[in-house]
Amino acid sequence: MTGFKDMTGVPEFLAHAITLEQEAAVRFDELAGMLEVHNNHKGVVDLFRKMAHFSRLHLAEAKERAEGVDVPKLAPWEFKWPGDESPESGTIEDAHYLMTAHHALTLALASETRGYDFYQGLADKAADAQVREMAQEFADEEADHVATLKEWLTRYPEPESTWNEDMDPPVSVD
Amino acid sequence: MNIQAPIKTELTFADYKSDLKPVWCPGCGDYSVLSAITKALATLQLPREDVALISGIGCSSRIPAYTSVYGFHTIHGRALPVATGVKTARPDLTVLVAGGDGDGFSIGGNHFLHACRRNVDLTYIVMDNSVYGMTKGQASPTTESDWTGSKLTPEGPGVAEFQPLEIALSAGANFIARGFSGKPNELVKLICEGINHPGFSLIHVLSPCITFRPEQREYKSMVHDGFGGFGFDDGTPDRREAFRRLMDDDGYSCGVLFKGNTPAFKSPTAAPASLADMERKFAL
Numbered sequence: 001m002t003g004f005k006d007m008t009g010v011p012e013f014l015a016h017a018i019t020l021e022q023e024a025a026v027r028f029d030e031l032a033g034m035l036e037v038h039n040n041h042k043g044v045v046d047l048f049r050k051m052a053h054f055s056r057l058h059l060a061e062a063k064e065r066a067e068g069v070d071v072p073k074l075a076p077w078e079f080k081w082p083g084d085e086s087p088e089s090g091t092i093e094d095a096h097y098l099m100t101a102h103h104a105l106t107l108a109l110a111s112e113t114r115g116y117d118f119y120q121g122l123a124d125k126a127a128d129a130q131v132r133e134m135a136q137e138f139a140d141e142e143a144d145h146v147a148t149l150k151e152w153l154t155r156y157p158e159p160e161s162t163w164n165e166d167m168d169p170p171v172s173v174d
Numbered sequence: 175m176n177i178q179a180p181i182k183t184e185l186t187f188a189d190y191k192s193d194l195k196p197v198w199c200p201g202c203g204d205y206s207v208l209s210a211i212t213k214a215l216a217t218l219q220l221p222r223e224d225v226a227l228i229s230g231i232g233c234s235s236r237i238p239a240y241t242s243v244y245g246f247h248t249i250h251g252r253a254l255p256v257a258t259g260v261k262t263a264r265p266d267l268t269v270l271v272a273g274g275d276g277d278g279f280s281i282g283g284n285h286f287l288h289a290c291r292r293n294v295d296l297t298y299i300v301m302d303n304s305v306y307g308m309t310k311g312q313a314s315p316t317t318e319s320d321w322t323g324s325k326l327t328p329e330g331p332g333v334a335e336f337q338p339l340e341i342a343l344s345a346g347a348n349f350i351a352r353g354f355s356g357k358p359n360e361l362v363k364l365i366c367e368g369i370n371h372p373g374f375s376l377i378h379v380l381s382p383c384i385t386f387r388p389e390q391r392e393y394k395s396m397v398h399d400g401f402g403g404f405g406f407d408d409g410t411p412d413r414r415e416a417f418r419r420l421m422d423d424d425g426y427s428c429g430v431l432f433k434g435n436t437p438a439f440k441s442p443t444a445a446p447a448s449l450a451d452m453e454r455k456f457a458l
Contacts, residue, residue: 026188030205033195040200075366076213076359084357093356093384093391095200 005080021059024088028052038097087114116142187212203355203381214365228257230277234301251282254289279315290345295438297368303383311386348373348434373438
């Protein structure tokens with residue numbers, strides 16, 4: 001992760017908010033798809049689909065806020081994310097074909113926490129007062145998501161260390 | 175009659191994806207490369223019907239099926255000659271080539287040399303994980319000589335690794351860069367630059383195989399920006415300088431290495447002889 005990068009104003013902020021939710025939805029769908037293909041029957045596919053659905057709802061909200069605003073078109077590398085990707089794009093390399101709901105929720109929680117940190121960082125440090133105000137609203141919403149996921153996680157405690165054992169692994173070396 | 179022009183809507187990266195779900199292992203770096211390719215096409219707003227994506231054989235070579243552009247999943251090691259044919263026959267198309275290190279540098283190694291040398295306007299994206307993943311984890315041309323992860327080479331392959339960037343530079347590639355699948359937005363930039371640069375472009379991508387090379391998850395802490403102390407975007411047009419920078423490369427430098435200025439190969443615009451003339455020559 002790299003440091004804080006300020007926004008030039010509300011239009012640029014909204015460009016980030018829209019892309020953040022759009023990429024989160026695509027990533028969660030992608031995670032659901034990869035686990036479906038690999039026959040993960042541990043409820044993880046539905047969970048990721050649910051996360052994708054929520055991201056699309058937030059995307060619609062962000063787009064609504066952007067109505068009438070001249071949102072700039074940015075190339076992927078021009079975004080001012082704190083890290084290498086938009087904060088709520090769950091990391092692909094954390095996926096495993098035998099992952100459980102606990103792992104999926106942990107991955108989603110990490111995504112939402114990064115989203116919260118991104119917005120809260122802008123709410124605390126942005127030079128533009130309107131950006132600070134809007135970022136605070138988005139951060140509060142992300143804080144709710146973080147709390148919800150933490151609550152869900154209590155229902156899915158960490159599994160036994162044998163969770164990834166497979167008596168007939170599809171990828172064994174002959 | 176009043177006919178309205180069709181409304182041209184902007185294509186998003188999702189528009190360049192097909193409905194097929196990739197069968198790659200969950201966690202594979204190739205997902206991010208697919209994402210980077212579709213984002214690059216969306217950034218450049220290339221019409222889908224004007225793009226062809228050609229691949230060979232291997233895990234990463236499945237990629238054309240996951241996109242909505244024209245695709246050709248060819249045979250092992252032969253993606254580059256097929257792509258060369260496509261581009262010379264249809265120079266109006268943007269032709270991308272994709273594959274892995276085994277496909278491109280082993281069975282397709284000779285084609286790689288000559289594709290660099292011919293300098294046809296292609297963008298070759300190699301997803302390098304230093305292993306044959308599809309056949310369950312054997313050493314590939316870019317595998318470290320002491321890698322003991324395969325029962326076929328229990329003491330390691332024992333041979334020096336193939337150096338794709340050095341070979342590409344020697345053979346005449348006109349644009350050479352390296353990216354990392356864990357930094358997809360940087361990869362988008364490299365792919366866009368490769369597409370826009372005339373001639374043969376090599377985008378070498380470190381794309382971890384989390385199944386047979388789980389230690390490659392550490393790539394994210396090993397990659398760094400720029401070759402030879404220069405910045406990510408500071409590619410040089412000077413071949414000698416590019417070689418100098420490569421001598422200091424630890425294999426994890428990411429960014430643009432070389433931006434040559436050799437004009438791309440162009441096929442003759444007119445046929446050398448009419449069909450009737452040729453038929454006459456072959457008449458018995």
